[in-house]
Amino acid sequence: xxxxxxxxxxxxxxxIALTASPANAAGQQPLVITDLRGSVRIQLSLPCGEPxxxxxxxxxxxxxxxxxxxxxxxxxxxxxxxxxxxxAFLTVPFEVRRDCGGIEAIAAFxxxxxxxxxxxxxxxxxxxxxxxxxxxxxIPKEQFLIYxxxxxxxxxxxxxxxxxxxxxxxxxxxxxSRELVQLHVVLTSQVRLRAGCASSGRCLIDQKETxxxxxxxxxxxxxxxxxxxxxIDPRLDGTPPTVSCTASPLPGSSFLVLASxxxxxxxxxxxxxxxxxxxxxxxxxxxxxPGVRLLATGRAGSTRHFQVGRGEAIVTATDAAGNTxxxxxx
Amino acid sequence: xxxxxxxxxxxxxxxxxxxxxxxALPGCFLQSGPLGPPAVFDGGLEPRTSVIMCxxxxxxxxxxxxxxxxxxxxxxxxxxxxxxxxxxxxSSSLALDFSQAATDACFGLPRKTEFHGxxxxxxxxxxxxxxxxxxxxxxxxAVCVAKCIDLIHYGELPEPEGSAESFCQLNARLSTNFxxxxxxxxxxxxxxxxxxxxxxxxxxTQEPVKxxxxxxxxxxxxxxxxxxxxxxTSAPPAFDAGDASAQLIMKGDGWVEFEAxxxxxxxxxxxxxxxxLQNGAPPDDDPTLxxxxxxxxxxxxxxxxxxxxxxxxxxxxxxxxxxxxxxGDRFRVRVKDNNGxxxxxxxxxxxxxxAPCSLDGGTICASVQIGGQTAxxxxxxxxxxxxxxxLGATLKDVTVVRIQ
Numbered sequence: 206x207x208x209x210x211x212x213x214x215x216x217x218x219x220x221i222a223l224t225a226s227p228a229n230a231a232g233q234q235p236l237v238i239t240d241l242r243g244s245v246r247i248q249l250s251l252p253c254g255e256p257x258x259x260x261x262x263x264x265x266x267x268x269x270x271x272x273x274x275x276x277x278x279x280x281x282x283x284x285x286x287x288x289x290x291x292x293a294f295l296t297v298p299f300e301v302r303r304d305c306g307g308i309e310a311i312a313a314f315x316x317x318x319x320x321x322x323x324x325x326x327x328x329x330x331x332x333x334x335x336x337x338x339x340x341x342x343x344i345p346k347e348q349f350l351i352y353x354x355x356x357x358x359x360x361x362x363x364x365x366x367x368x369x370x371x372x373x374x375x376x377x378x379x380x381x382s383r384e385l386v387q388l389h390v391v392l393t394s395q396v397r398l399r400a401g402c403a404s405s406g407r408c409l410i411d412q413k414e415t416x417x418x419x420x421x422x423x424x425x426x427x428x429x430x431x432x433x434x435x436x437i438d439p440r441l442d443g444t445p446p447t448v449s450c451t452a453s454p455l456p457g458s459s460f461l462v463l464a465s466x467x468x469x470x471x472x473x474x475x476x477x478x479x480x481x482x483x484x485x486x487x488x489x490x491x492x493x494x495p496g497v498r499l500l501a502t503g504r505a506g507s508t509r510h511f512q513v514g515r516g517e518a519i520v521t522a523t524d525a526a527g528n529t530x531x532x533x534x535x
Numbered sequence: 536x537x538x539x540x541x542x543x544x545x546x547x548x549x550x551x552x553x554x555x556x557x558x559a560l561p562g563c564f565l566q567s568g569p570l571g572p573p574a575v576f577d578g579g580l581e582p583r584t585s586v587i588m589c590x591x592x593x594x595x596x597x598x599x600x601x602x603x604x605x606x607x608x609x610x611x612x613x614x615x616x617x618x619x620x621x622x623x624x625x626s627s628s629l630a631l632d633f634s635q636a637a638t639d640a641c642f643g644l645p646r647k648t649e650f651h652g653x654x655x656x657x658x659x660x661x662x663x664x665x666x667x668x669x670x671x672x673x674x675x676x677a678v679c680v681a682k683c684i685d686l687i688h689y690g691e692l693p694e695p696e697g698s699a700e701s702f703c704q705l706n707a708r709l710s711t712n713f714x715x716x717x718x719x720x721x722x723x724x725x726x727x728x729x730x731x732x733x734x735x736x737x738x739x740t741q742e743p744v745k746x747x748x749x750x751x752x753x754x755x756x757x758x759x760x761x762x763x764x765x766x767x768t769s770a771p772p773a774f775d776a777g778d779a780s781a782q783l784i785m786k787g788d789g790w791v792e793f794e795a796x797x798x799x800x801x802x803x804x805x806x807x808x809x810x811x812l813q814n815g816a817p818p819d820d821d822p823t824l825x826x827x828x829x830x831x832x833x834x835x836x837x838x839x840x841x842x843x844x845x846x847x848x849x850x851x852x853x854x855x856x857x858x859x860x861x862x863g864d865r866f867r868v869r870v871k872d873n874n875g876x877x878x879x880x881x882x883x884x885x886x887x888x889x890a891p892c893s894l895d896g897g898t899i900c901a902s903v904q905i906g907g908q909t910a911x912x913x914x915x916x917x918x919x920x921x922x923x924x925x926l927g928a929t930l931k932d933v934t935v936v937r938i939q
Contacts, residue, residue, distance in 0.1 A: 233612060233625035239732045267732035269653065271627065273610040283606050289628050289653035292730050318729025323651040323686060324628035350690060354727040356581060363581050364727040368689040
């Protein structure tokens with residue numbers, strides 16, 4: 206019996222452009238990005254043994270995306286992006302081992318390939334100030350289709366393939382000045398787990414579980430002018446990072462925090478004394494009490510909820526050289 | 536307690552099986568919510584390292600217009616530019632039809648087609664070529680049709696009028712200049728069938744001119760697209776040795792590109808309209824400038840002139856030339872489709888590359904236009920035509936870009 210492959214992939218991809226191509230140039234060449242980085246976290250509770258909570262990284266890939274920015278008298282009239290190609294390979298070999306009642310099971314993967322199954326055109330919204338060259342975008346999940354192709358040790362014809370649609374809208378940031386693209390994709394689905402099945406069809410285990418694939422991937426942008434080193438000389442880098450904290454289309458007072466920097470290292474992000482992840486979506490509630498407080502979070506991977514005093518919804522980005530930039534969440 | 540089936544997997548010892556998220560286990564299986572019906576396209580068993588490039592249009596939205604708006608007109612890719620876009624690494628998911636019929640229907644704006652992949656590159660379909668063609672699919676086009684059906688089903692768009700099958704049979708095809716002879720490009724995808732990031736599409740490379748009508752000339756170099764005059768120089772020297780290409784530019788935009796190996800001999804390259812007879816284009820038995828409809832002449836005085844059917848066109852420089860040249864300078868005679876105004880004709884322009892540029896393609900070479908046609912627009916098809924003046928005069932690396 207052929208098993209349907211369940212491959213849930215979520216990741217934010219960052220990339221370094223291969224060629225310099227200003228976004229507002231009149232040409233038809235896309236940004237061709239062949240330095241793809243990121244990670245994929247896979248979470249699944251099992252009826253027996255430790256739950257699966259594994260992370261693997263993106264080993265290689267390619268993204269072709271063309272900015273289509275129309276300006277008139279220095280004002281942006283239209284900002285569209287044409288994503289025609291997105292291919293990624295996850296690091297292999299990738300193996301998951303579990304033990305239950307003395308029985309060891311192994312899932313081993315020789316290749317995990319993911320690709321965008323259809324070109325997507327979507328609008329972008331300039332953030333980070335006028336002329337920043339930073340655009341955030343949200344792609345409705347109905348428009349985003351992923352095709353996965355996996356080589357594993359399952360006793361079925363190889364490769365195993367499947368189409369997957371994200372469980373949430375895809376969002377991200379494009380920094381056309383630094384030739385950086387960050388993409389955040391989440392997939393969630395139900396799996397039916399059955400084991401110990403008799404010929405009658407009755408199984409000892411027959412239940413459904415929600416597979417949560419939470420992706421929180423930080424990428425390194427292109428157009429880097431300073432290469433990171435252990436003893437970085439701050440004099441080499443005087444360019445502050447770029448950061449934005451903008452209202453997310455997700456329900457509630459949610460904000461998307463995105464940052465990039467020219468020194469090839471993602472900046473450190475902070476809200477008060479709390480460290481944020483690049484690409485993280487947070488919820489903010491303004492109160493009369495000064496300071497920033499983290500309210501209890503739900504299960505791992507859920508959105509963090511902060512209370513902030515008036516005027517304190519400020520995110521700070523600091524790069525490796527100590528340059529800082531702040532952005533108010535709005 | 537009923538006995539449980541023994542596991543059959545080679546790494547399992549009992550019937551208790553741990554379902555894992557990315558796993559297929561005998562006697563234990565994972566089922567996710569299905570996304571659409573079973574796939575139609577079967578790429579075959581690994582290795583799925585070959586690729587077929589397909590133009591797979593998206594199903595138009597019900598009630599939507601297939602006319603481009605003004606912004607789409609600015610950013611989309613003209614279909615007539617497909618061949619040039621390939622070699623210059625340009626693309627868009629939106630293709631525009633600027634033909635007379637299309638613009639008449641769209642009130643002066645082009646008709647648009649949105650593709651699943653980039654146009655003109657195409658959508659990469661990875662497969663085990665030898666294993667699937669012809670046993671599963673009769674030809675490469677059938678592969679494109681099968682993939683098109685899957686993209687409609689899994690895209691969860693409304694079914695096209697008729698059915699997905701009929702829409703795909705009618706509209707899915709091989710992409711621009713995809714090599715129909717080799718059927719597939721090898722080593723383009725991983726074993727599992729994901730496109731490789733660093734695969735270089737062979738269509739990015741300009742096509743070497745194949746010289747087939749030699750009169751007093753011979754080919755040289757590898758792959759034989761360099762042309763050398765081998766007949767003695769006439770007295771006085773004259774453009775009376777030449778050749779013409781096998782390739783024809785049948786439609787769309789394109790160019791012929793070339794260089795001379797010295798600036799002390801006379802070299803001419805251009806495009807000539809040819810009739811299409813039942814057995815193909817007639818042989819070129821006239822090696823003179825008069826036979827070349829639109830020519831750039833890199834003459835023995837180090838200057839560049841434009842000649843149209845043997846008549847010099849006055850240039851912008853004081854000596855009647857349009858530019859100077861040195862050995863190694865590259866030039867282009869470009870063709871631009873008039874999109875039916877007048878029907879089946881093109882406009883010719885002349886260009887000089889202003890910086891070294893890789894012939895491997897994928898880049899836009901810096902160039903300057905040095906002249907334009909003065910004669911009436913030629914009709915398609917066009918072929919490359921050349922004439923050389925002195926013994927040893929050499930046209931090096933002559934290439935053509937065209938929609939094949």
